[in-house]
Amino acid sequence: MSSLKWDGYVHSIFDRTVNLQCRTNDELYTIANRQMDNAPNTLITDMGSFSDRGLVVGDRVYAEHDRLYVGKALVLTLRDVRVWRSKLPSYADDEGVLRSNAAAAASFIEIHGKAGGMKRSAETVNSIDQEMERLLRERSTGLLEALSKGEVSFATHYAIQLIGLGPGLTPSGDDFLVGLFTVMNLTDGPLFQIRHVCEQVVAAAADRSNPISYMALKKAASGQARESIGGFMHHMIHGSKTEVISGLSRVLDIGSTSGTDIALGLVNGLKLSIERNGR
Structure with a gap:
């Protein structure tokens, strides 16, 4: 999501998460608050509730100069984002x-x-x-x-x-x-x-x-x-x-x-x- 070429729109809005649809690969991405755990295609933030921030389904979302713009209501800095990758254990030896x-x-x-x-x-x-x-x-x-x-x-x-x-x-x-x-x-x-x-x-x-x-x-x-x-x-x-x-x-x-x-x-x-x- 930190790519400056990222472009999409707000797909759905919930209290703890906002889902974004990417126009490039047609995948969903999620912005979540600290109550949620890391997950694929997910950006964890220090935000509280998303449902009262004035976001609207369909709002444009794009990245520019290390910032992610979500409509006109939310701007997130991506400079210090740490990448998390899912890792499953191998099957049991015992x-x-x-x-x-x-x-x-x-x-x-x-x-x-x-x-x-x-x-x-x-x-x-x-x-x-x-x-x-x-x-x-x-x-x-x-x-x-x-x-x-x-x-x-x-x-x-x-x-x-x-x-x-x-x-x-x-x-x-x-x-x-x-x-x-x-x-x-x-x-x-x-x-x-x-x-x-x-x-x-x-x-x-x-x-x-x-x-x-x-x-x-x-x-x-x-x-x-x-x-x-x-x-x-x-x-x-x-x-x-x-x-x-x-x-x-x-x-x-x-x-x-x-x-x-x-x-x-x-x-x-x-x-x-x-x-x-x-x-």
Whole structure:
């Protein structure tokens, strides 16, 4: 984003973030406040709220002389910006630690995760919500079973059927895939050799989900994850249970149900990896 040739416009405005559409590569970029963690295509600032700064969707955004101009309401200095890059750990050398941590994480999600997306709600009475939960469960189960058997075409089919499914700005099915795609990109992992499934799914995703969710899927498909997710994965593979729960808590805090949906994708992906390696 620090390139002086950057040019685009304001795509969407939220309290803690502003999303920018780049005209050059058609990707979304995000300006965020300090409550957010580092992530692909994201610039963290010391700003408070963005929703009351007079920004308007469609405002031009451009860089010039080490400054980023966001409409007429916001100017950011880029001179001292530090580049952050996503880095995932390699797959576990000791699956005993990973197996134990995966069990602890699954139990924590069951107790503390937010229901209503991938996690089933015990209080759902609305027939539409019940059907949504059924579809999420059916398609995610089909996806995991297909990956377990190495049936790439079936896995791709089920994954595409998850896109855009569920509540939230980033739908639950998309968030689950973000977590699963992250695991599939762990170097030396049992799913690494079939990670091309991720790219195939993303190719079909643009017309099935919104631009914000699509960008998260696109980045996860190439192993680019936000800092809290990368930290959690590191703890799952190398850390203690205390570190795992601490890292998991940060992931669960993402969005409304998004954190839980992502975490379930991560944990189920790791469990599947352990299962495939045991054959």
